[in-house]
Amino acid sequence: MSRFHNPPRQALASLALAVCAAWPGLAAAQSLQALVEAARGYDATFRAAQAAAQSAEFRAAQAEALGRPSAALTASAGTSASDSSRTAGTLQATTLQAGVNGRYPLFNRSNDATMAQARKALDLAKAELDTAEQDLIIRVSQAYFDVLTAENSLSAVRANKAFITEQLASARRNFEVGTATITDTREAQARFDLVVAQEIAADNDLRTRRIALDQLVGQVGVKPRPLLVPVELPGPQPADPEQWVSTADQAHPSVRRARLGLDVATLETEKARAAEKPTLDAVASVTGTNPRGGLDALSRSSGTTTAASVGLQFNWPLFTGGATQNRIKETLALEEQSRNLLDAARRGVALGTRQAFFGLQSVLAQVKALEAAEASSKLALESTQLGYRVGVRVNLDVLNAQSQLVTTQRDLARARHEVLLATLRLKQASGRLGTADVEQLTKLLAP
Numbered sequence: 001m002s003r004f005h006n007p008p009r010q011a012l013a014s015l016a017l018a019v020c021a022a023w024p025g026l027a028a029a030q031s032l033q034a035l036v037e038a039a040r041g042y043d044a045t046f047r048a049a050q051a052a053a054q055s056a057e058f059r060a061a062q063a064e065a066l067g068r069p070s071a072a073l074t075a076s077a078g079t080s081a082s083d084s085s086r087t088a089g090t091l092q093a094t095t096l097q098a099g100v101n102g103r104y105p106l107f108n109r110s111n112d113a114t115m116a117q118a119r120k121a122l123d124l125a126k127a128e129l130d131t132a133e134q135d136l137i138i139r140v141s142q143a144y145f146d147v148l149t150a151e152n153s154l155s156a157v158r159a160n161k162a163f164i165t166e167q168l169a170s171a172r173r174n175f176e177v178g179t180a181t182i183t184d185t186r187e188a189q190a191r192f193d194l195v196v197a198q199e200i201a202a203d204n205d206l207r208t209r210r211i212a213l214d215q216l217v218g219q220v221g222v223k224p225r226p227l228l229v230p231v232e233l234p235g236p237q238p239a240d241p242e243q244w245v246s247t248a249d250q251a252h253p254s255v256r257r258a259r260l261g262l263d264v265a266t267l268e269t270e271k272a273r274a275a276e277k278p279t280l281d282a283v284a285s286v287t288g289t290n291p292r293g294g295l296d297a298l299s300r301s302s303g304t305t306t307a308a309s310v311g312l313q314f315n316w317p318l319f320t321g322g323a324t325q326n327r328i329k330e331t332l333a334l335e336e337q338s339r340n341l342l343d344a345a346r347r348g349v350a351l352g353t354r355q356a357f358f359g360l361q362s363v364l365a366q367v368k369a370l371e372a373a374e375a376s377s378k379l380a381l382e383s384t385q386l387g388y389r390v391g392v393r394v395n396l397d398v399l400n401a402q403s404q405l406v407t408t409q410r411d412l413a414r415a416r417h418e419v420l421l422a423t424l425r426l427k428q429a430s431g432r433l434g435t436a437d438v439e440q441l442t443k444l445l446a447p
Helices: 007-022 032-040 044-067 109-176 182-217 241-251 253-274 323-390 395-429 435-442
Strands: 070-083 090-107 279-293 305-315
Touching: 032 109, 032 182, 032 435, 044 109, 109 182, 109 253, 109 395, 109 435, 182 395, 241 253, 241 323, 241 395, 253 323, 323 395, 395 435
Parallel strands: none
Antiparallel strands: 070 090, 090 279, 279 305
């Protein structure tokens, strides 16, 4: 009687069943691109960034009003009482007054700097929104591939469990007929108990990952589309890390924010210096006055009096008690702070870009190594199974060879997912991550 009942074929069938169990309703699975779009309309952090960017547009519009004419309507009413020798008693007079005052700034350097700052602040808000959008793509992608990795891990554990179950049954049969010792049965039983615990942990991990993805995109029961296998994983293009660093220095939102912060600080210095310069405004007013009662009533000269004026208003601060000079010194120090923050941002982005580049190269190399290890593990398992049949290998050797193959396949699937995530992180590190990158990655997933 053979001591080994063709476990490779049965293990393959069990693996297929496990995969089907891990991906129910595969035809209804959702792509990464669809889930990113869903998260755009649900994720509170990203929607908050959108609202902040929208508010910056209105702040900029408020500042632009400083360079436009303005008008105000004023009105007043008052009553006065007076004693007069011409009358026997007290006279009361009521005065109604209304007017329109207008102003148009002709020369005001402080207003010019304020409006320029508002435009920079709007660009800054857009850079922050770009940061939030790239962060959203990374968070959704991480959660997406976390679920796929957890599904692969659970499938691998279940396939290993099916193999160990068959091996345990074979060991028991062989022990009953006297062709194997009790040691084979106990080793298989110990391995079976261990894989049951691993299955429980893997199943719980998958549930946790799915909950996190559901919460991120605002849906229930999200089913990610798995990665196509075999797949040609993309490498970094261009292949020179310094080109990525150069791109990041110009395009990364952090560097853009730091540059805009320096621009705003420079304009703040200009605004402080503008406090020493004159301003010139065009002013105009129309005022109507209507006195009622009092002496005007006796003289029958009561009526509405209208006055209008147009002119220029010039203002030049001569002495501010040292406030302006100290404000200029303060803004110069803050400008130097912004300049150093820009240098720190550029260095940090350059470091992060290089790390992301070499991280992607590392996981690509790991994938190639694990693919070779998978092929070697399959050959090793086949050789061990053959040795078990002819009696030169024991049951534990077969279990170890199968465990090594399952572990290698699990690590290979995880490494492939890490390559795709590392590709997105490199794009993010260089400031180039966008919807087009998500679309490109979606093509690598199962249809």
